[in-house]
Amino acid sequence: xxxxxxxxxxxxxxxxxxxxxxxxxxxxxxxxxxxxxxxxxxxxxxxxxxxxxxxxxxxxxxxxxxxxxxxxxxxxxxxxxxxxxxxxxxxxxxxxxxxxxxxxxxxxxxxxxxxxxxxxxxxxxxxxxxxxxxxxxxxxxxxxxxxxxxxxxxxxxxxxxxxxxxxxxxxxxxxxxxxxxxxxxxxxxxxxxxxxxxxxxxxxxxxxxxxxxxxxxxxxxxxxxxxxxxxxxxxxxxxxxxxxxxxxxxxxxxxxxxxxxxxxxxxxxxxxxxxxxxxxxxxxxxxxxxxxxxxxxxxxxxxxxxxxxxxxxxxxx
Amino acid sequence: xxxxxxxxxxxxxxxxxxxxxxxxxxxxxxxxxxxxxxxxxxxxxxxxxxxxxxxxxxxxxxxxxxxxxxxxxxxxxxxxxxxxxxxxxxxxxxxxxxxxxxxxxxxxxxxxxxxxxxxxxxxxxxxxxxxxxxxxxxxxxxxxxxxxxxxxxxxxxxxxxxxxxxxxxxxxxxxxxxxxxxxxxxxxxxxxxxxxxxxxxxxxxxxxxxxxxxxxxxxxxxxxxxxxxxxxxxxxxxxxxxxxxxxxxxxxxxxxxxxxxxxxxxxxxxxxxxxxxxxxxxxxxxxxxxxxxxxxxxxxxxxxxxxxxxxxxxxxxxxxxxxxxxxxxxxxxxxxxxxxxxxxxxxxxxxxxxxxxxxxxxxxxxxxxxxxxxxxxxxxxxxxxxxxxxxxxxxxxxxxxxxxxxxxxxxxxxxxxxxxxxxxxxxxxxxxxxxxxxxxxxxxxxxxxxxxxxxxxxxxxxxxxxxxxxxxxxxxxxxxxxxxxxxxxxxxxxxxxxxxxxxxxxxxxxxxxxxxxxxxxxxxxxxxxxxxxxxxx
Numbered sequence: 001x002x003x004x005x006x007x008x009x010x011x012x013x014x015x016x017x018x019x020x021x022x023x024x025x026x027x028x029x030x031x032x033x034x035x036x037x038x039x040x041x042x043x044x045x046x047x048x049x050x051x052x053x054x055x056x057x058x059x060x061x062x063x064x065x066x067x068x069x070x071x072x073x074x075x076x077x078x079x080x081x082x083x084x085x086x087x088x089x090x091x092x093x094x095x096x097x098x099x100x101x102x103x104x105x106x107x108x109x110x111x112x113x114x115x116x117x118x119x120x121x122x123x124x125x126x127x128x129x130x131x132x133x134x135x136x137x138x139x140x141x142x143x144x145x146x147x148x149x150x151x152x153x154x155x156x157x158x159x160x161x162x163x164x165x166x167x168x169x170x171x172x173x174x175x176x177x178x179x180x181x182x183x184x185x186x187x188x189x190x191x192x193x194x195x196x197x198x199x200x201x202x203x204x205x206x207x208x209x210x211x212x213x214x215x216x217x218x219x220x221x222x223x224x225x226x227x228x229x230x231x232x233x234x235x236x237x238x239x240x241x242x243x244x245x246x247x248x249x250x251x252x253x254x255x256x257x258x259x260x261x262x263x264x265x266x267x268x269x270x271x272x273x274x275x276x277x278x279x280x281x282x283x284x285x286x287x288x289x290x291x292x293x294x295x296x297x298x299x300x301x302x303x304x305x306x307x308x309x310x311x312x313x314x315x316x317x
Numbered sequence: 318x319x320x321x322x323x324x325x326x327x328x329x330x331x332x333x334x335x336x337x338x339x340x341x342x343x344x345x346x347x348x349x350x351x352x353x354x355x356x357x358x359x360x361x362x363x364x365x366x367x368x369x370x371x372x373x374x375x376x377x378x379x380x381x382x383x384x385x386x387x388x389x390x391x392x393x394x395x396x397x398x399x400x401x402x403x404x405x406x407x408x409x410x411x412x413x414x415x416x417x418x419x420x421x422x423x424x425x426x427x428x429x430x431x432x433x434x435x436x437x438x439x440x441x442x443x444x445x446x447x448x449x450x451x452x453x454x455x456x457x458x459x460x461x462x463x464x465x466x467x468x469x470x471x472x473x474x475x476x477x478x479x480x481x482x483x484x485x486x487x488x489x490x491x492x493x494x495x496x497x498x499x500x501x502x503x504x505x506x507x508x509x510x511x512x513x514x515x516x517x518x519x520x521x522x523x524x525x526x527x528x529x530x531x532x533x534x535x536x537x538x539x540x541x542x543x544x545x546x547x548x549x550x551x552x553x554x555x556x557x558x559x560x561x562x563x564x565x566x567x568x569x570x571x572x573x574x575x576x577x578x579x580x581x582x583x584x585x586x587x588x589x590x591x592x593x594x595x596x597x598x599x600x601x602x603x604x605x606x607x608x609x610x611x612x613x614x615x616x617x618x619x620x621x622x623x624x625x626x627x628x629x630x631x632x633x634x635x636x637x638x639x640x641x642x643x644x645x646x647x648x649x650x651x652x653x654x655x656x657x658x659x660x661x662x663x664x665x666x667x668x669x670x671x672x673x674x675x676x677x678x679x680x681x682x683x684x685x686x687x688x689x690x691x692x693x694x695x696x697x698x699x700x701x702x703x704x705x706x707x708x709x710x711x712x713x714x715x716x717x718x719x720x721x722x723x724x725x726x727x728x729x730x731x732x733x734x735x736x737x738x739x740x741x742x743x744x745x746x747x748x749x750x751x752x753x754x755x756x757x758x759x760x761x762x763x764x765x766x767x768x769x770x771x772x773x774x775x776x777x778x779x780x781x782x783x784x785x786x787x788x789x790x791x792x793x794x795x796x797x798x799x800x801x802x803x804x805x806x807x808x809x810x811x812x813x814x815x816x817x818x819x820x821x822x823x824x825x826x827x828x829x830x831x832x833x834x835x836x837x838x839x840x841x842x843x844x845x846x847x848x849x850x851x852x853x854x
Contacts, residue, residue, distance in 0.1 A: 033732045038362075039453035045735065045773040047457050054449035082362060083353065083533070084450045084514060090533060149564060156572040164568035165560060171535040265560045265569075267535050275352035275534075275561070280728055 001308075008304075012297045019293040020072070023286050024065050034081055034280040055081060068286065077287035082279045087287040090272060095291070097172050098261070098268030102253035104189035109196035110246055116197075117204025117242075122231075124209050132201055139198025145259035148191040152263070155187060162186050165265035172267050188264040192257055196249040203245045207238040240311040247303030251296045343853025344554040345835060348569050348578040350697075352561040354537045357528055358517040359494035360439070360451040364697055365754060365844040366579070367454075368490070370557050374539055374848045376492035376522030379413055379432065380485045382756070384839065384847035387599055390654050391756065391843035393486055393799075397427060397493055397523065401485055403797045408480035415471045419546045423521040425497035429467040434496040436465035436475070446499060448513050459487035460759065480795050482802045486757050495521035525550045525849045534559065551837055551852035567830070570594060576832045576853065583642045583701065589830045597840040598826035600644040600651060602756035605700055607690060607709075607748040607820035608765070610738035611779045615747045616678075616686055623817035625674035626688075628667045629716040630822060635708050639701060642828050646821040648814045649761050655803040656758065658811030664821060671716045680717065687719045691746040696727030698752040700825055706750060709822070737772025737780055748820065749778055754844060758806050763790050766813060781818065 027034075039051055052058045056067065071078055077087035113136075120132035156164035168174065168181040175181055211217065211234050220230050261270035269288055276284035349355075349370060351363040359376055361367025373381075381396035397416050404410040419427040437444035439455045440463065461477040462484060468474055477484055498521035499512060506512040520528050523546065526539035537557040541550040558575060560566045563582040569575045571592060581589060586596055607626075609617035616622050632645030647664035650656045680686040692706050693699055703724075710720040723744055725733070733742040734751050743749070753776075755761035764775040767790045768782040789812055793805035813819070831838065831851075838851040 030726075033728065035453075036728050036731050038450070039457060043453065043457035044460065044775055047453065048735070051449070051453045054452070083356060084510070084517075085533060093533070152565070152568045152572075157568050160572055163574055164572045165565050165574060166558070166569075167535070171532040173532045173535070262562050263565055265558070265562070265565050271352070272534070278352070278728070 001305075005301075005305075008301050012294065015297055016290060016294055017069075020069065020286060020290050021065065023289045024061075024068070024282075027280065027282050027285055028061060030280075034282050036280060038081055068283070072287075072290070077291075078283035080276075080281055080284050082275075082281045082284075087283050090284065091269070091288055091291060093172065094267060094269045094272040094288075095295075097167055097266060098254060098270065100167075100175070101185065101188055101192060101261075101266060101268055102250065104185050105192035105253055106196065106246070106250050108189060109193035109249070110200055112193070113197045113200025114204055114242070117201040118208055118235075120201065120205040121208025121212065122234075124205075124212075129205075132205065136198040136201035136205075139194040139201070141198075142194060144191050144194055144257070145263050147194060148187065148260055148263040151187050151191060167267055188260055188266050191264075192253060192260050196246075196253065199249060200242070200246060204238065204242050207241050208234060211237050236310075240307045243307055243310070244303055247299060247306075251299045254295055254299065255292050342551055342553060343834075344556060345552050345577060345848075345851060345853055346556040346558060346575040348558050348560040348566040348575040350561060350563075350566070350579050351559050353534050353559055354531065354557060356454075356517060357520050357531060357537065358448075358451065358513050359435075359492045359520065359522060360455045362454050369845045370848075371528075371537065372492055373524065373845055374526040374555065375520060375524040375528055376494065377419075377524055378489050378491055378493065379415075380488045382489055382841075382843055382845055384841040384843055384845055385850075387840050387842070389842070390650075391602075391841050391845075392655075393489070396489070397432075403480075403482070404474075408795070408797065409477045411475045411477070411484055412468065413473050413475060415473065416546065417471060419523050420544060421495035421498060421521045421523055422527045422542060423495050423498040423501075425495055425521075427493065427523055428470045429473040430470075431493055431496050432473045433465045433467050435491060435493050436462070438494070439491075440464060446496075446503075446509055446512075448509060450510075450513070455490060458490035458757075458760075459484070462487065462491075480797075482794055482797045483757065483759050483763075487759070493523060495523075526555060529554075548849055550849040552848070555848055570830055570832065573832070576835050577851075578830050580828060581830045583640045583828075586640055586642070586828070586830075593833050595831045595833060595835065595838075596828060597831065597838060598642065598828045599840045599842050600824045601827040601842065601844055602650070602754060602761070603698060603752060603825040603827070603844070604646055604649055604755050604761075604819070604821065605643075605698075605705070605750075605752045605823040605825065606646070607750055607822065609748050609779050609818070609820065610743070610746065611781045612739055615738070615779075616680075616688065617747050617779075619678050620816055621674045621678040622680070622686065623820065624662060625671040625678070625716065626713065626718065626820050627664050627817050628674070629671035629713055629718065630709060630820070631666050631712050632822065633666070634712070635705060635823065638704060638708055639823075642826055643700065644824040644826055646824045648821055649755050649810060649819065651824065656761075656806040656810045658807030658809075658814075660811040660814035662815045662817065664814065664817075668716050675716060675718070682717050685717045685719055687721065688713075688747045689721045689723060689745055690748045690750060691723045691725060691730060691733060691743065692750040693727040693730045694724055696730070698754075698825065699727065699750075700752070700823065702750060705823070734776060734778050735773055737778050739780060740772070743778075751778075752825070756843065758793060758809075762806070762809055762813060763793070766790065766809070766818060783816075786812065 035048055035052055079086055116132040120129040123129055152164045155162045163184050166184055168184050220233060258270040258274045261268045262274050273288055349366060351366050355361040355363040355367030355371040357371045361372045377397045379396050379398035381394050382391045383394045384391060398413040399416050401411055401413045438446050438448055439452050441447055461479055461481040463476050463478050466474045499516055502515045503512045506515050518531050525542050525545045527542050529540040530538035539555045541553055560569055566578040567581050567585040570578045609623055611618050636643050693702050706722060713720050723746055736742045764770045765777055766781055766786045768787050770777040771780050772778055789809040793809055796802040796805040834853050835851050836854045
């Protein structure tokens with residue numbers, strides 16, 4: 001297990017390099033100029049060149065990439081071109097906010113997904129199954145930014161029950177786990193949960209249905225086990241595959257949703273990326289994507305380890 | 318004596334009531350269009366929204382805009398300087414007399430040393446407090462300012478690279494930060510960059526509000542400055558919230574999470590009105606045009622074609638399309654403005670005259686004119702570029718002009734704007750659709766019509782070159798009496814309209830929506846607002 005852990009950690013290094021390089025090149029290839037984040041459109045060419053020199057953007061691309069990489073190795077993600085603030089400062093608070101939202105959305109999505117999927121798999125072909133499948137398909141198909149807007153119109157604008165935006169009455173920096181703050185989480189979390197809910201429902205349904213058809217379940221029934229006891233056996237067998245899917249979904253959610261966070265002005269990584277893209281804020285873009293990619297890699301590793309622990313049949317060298 | 322006491326007793330409640338708005342009243346929560354809080358160190362980013370919300374409320378410049386009236390064009394007034402004049406013997410030297418008794422939020426005095434320090438922060442690379450990050454947003458807006466020199470405690474001399482009567486207008490963009498506060502913070506931080514970051518989190522200016530809470534990307538809270546040198550703010554607190562998405566801003570206002578939003582989506586205006594929200598609009602010094610290319614290969618080089626296009630556009634129809642959220646543009650400034658100048662070419666909708674001019678220029682139904690215009694799908698100040706341009710495309714087809722669009726991303730369009738229409742990035746475009754601010758004559762006219770400003774030097778994208786206009790620009794820059802300067806600018810503007818140097822289409826009306834509880838707001842004809850005036854009832 002230790003060797004496996006070391007090997008996977010070493011694998012993360014080329015992934016980080018590739019992510020950093022691809023992200024750097026994508027921003028360079030995209031039309032537009034990062035200088036536009038710093039100077040107004042009416043700036044003279046002379047001023048543009050001066051600012052370009054001040055920010056080191058006049059250097060050849062490989063040199064710029066190399067300098068950035070050297071800083072990253074030392075734990076410095078650089079400073080935002082637009083605000084001058086250290087990227088890590090903005091990113092760390094954004095990750096915290098996205099994490100809060102992702103965990104809330106995962107809880108809703110995974111619990112609903114497991115319940116609906118489990119029921120549909122157990123009672124395949126029934127009305128319950130059809131309702132669950134329809135809900136799952138709707139969850140995966142409905143554009144979640146649209147759903148977010150609809151929820152805002154109903155619950156914020158018309159019914160005035162829940163806040164439409166923000167991460168608490170005083171911002172995320174004084175977040176507390178009370179209703180005054182949690183109510184800000186409800187609509188974005190529900191909006192964000194529909195896709196994982198749909199995917200988990202379909203996955204769990206498929207796995208449960210498959211396991212229910214296996215011979216050992218028939219044998220268990222034949223032995224006279226109760227429905228609950230059989231269900232526990234099914235859950236244990238379904239858990240590794242379901243966990244893998246949930247891990248991936250959690251990874252996606254932790255990457256932040258640009259659209260949902262923008263619709264709800266939720267100050268997470270999605271909103272940070274959104275403004276960085278529009279401003280061509282290269283250091284913020286590169287730093288955020290790199291950290292999120294590493295997060296994803298780490299999360300996959302965790303899922304693999306949990307899977308291995310749960311299912312001894314999965315052998316890791 | 319008893320009568321006097323009785324009268325006083327009777328008048329006191331009335332006097333208190335009348336004085337009530339002047340007392341601190343409530344917190345106004347504002348939803349901005351920006352995705353982040355504009356920089357708070359004294360030279361805001363995020364375009365003029367930055368100046369509006371973290372520039373003018375926290376700081377003052379030597380000169381300022383009069384934002385007190387909704388009925389007349391916003392003009393230049395005294396700020397931290399009470400009077401100024403150019404040196405008659407050296408027209409590159411201006412003398413500014415400073416307002417006495419002004420203190421920064423940290424309690425230090427505002428004086429000539431502070432002015433010199435603030436000029437050096439963006440222009441003197443050798444200064445210990447020079448901040449390259451502030452240069453970009455400042456230097457371009459005062460292109461001729463070179464240095465400052467203290468004459469005495471309350472008098473300062475500013476030097477320009479060439480005689481420039483526009484300097485006092487440019488100086489509205491240079492905000493005065495406290496040198497004493499910066500020096501105090503410098504002792505706690507390793508370098509100037511870190512000190513400016515600390516200053517941004519805890520700034521000190523001379524403005525009517527002090528920054529009391531700052532959460533990057535989420536909120537900035539400003540509290541009324543009770544020691545302000547001028548008329549004090551009526552609201553006790555202003556909370557700034559970045560909400561970049563228009564529907565989210567509208568929902569936040571309708572659900573009472575904010576009291577004021579900038580730029581509601583045009584199609585939400587009806588709904589906002591039905592919920593008793595106030596919609597404030599007024600033509601802004603903003604122009605949404607097509608800027609022509611004047612190179613040999615461009616059909617817009619011919620003045621008859623430019624005039625024809627200007628006459629073919631149904632601006633009132635476009636206004637209807639935008640639910641009234643625009644003002645038809647018939648010049649860079651509207652009629653009645655001091656720089657209007659009564660041009661002989663009257664821009665209106667006259668399709669018959671447009672057809673006649675096009676025929677005269679050699680374009681007929683058998684040989685139609687085809688124009689290629691570079692536009693964006695969105696962007697700051699661009700209003701609703703796609704539906705507006707499609708409307709123009711349909712309109713111009715009626716006079717036999719086919720319009721093709723080259724739709725590119727906003728940031729890329731900006732970059733191309735600096736390259737000029739002869740550059741490969743123009744991809745053969747005959748016009749470009751980039752909106753601009755027009756309250757400063759340099760940005761309204763000079764940078765487009767002065768041949769020295771041809772791309773890539775500045776925004777003369779069309780490579781316009783006419784010695785007559787160079788002379789008119791020089792006259793305006795050398796007219797140092799305000800009335801004389803306005804007259805020179807009016808001659809320049811009138812000549813520009815007569816030559817149809819733009820296809821003028823719309824002025825933005827800067828819509829903002831407010832809760833009925835917000836009182837006292839004045840919507841000036843400006844990009845800015847005076848946040849001292851509104852309060853919550």
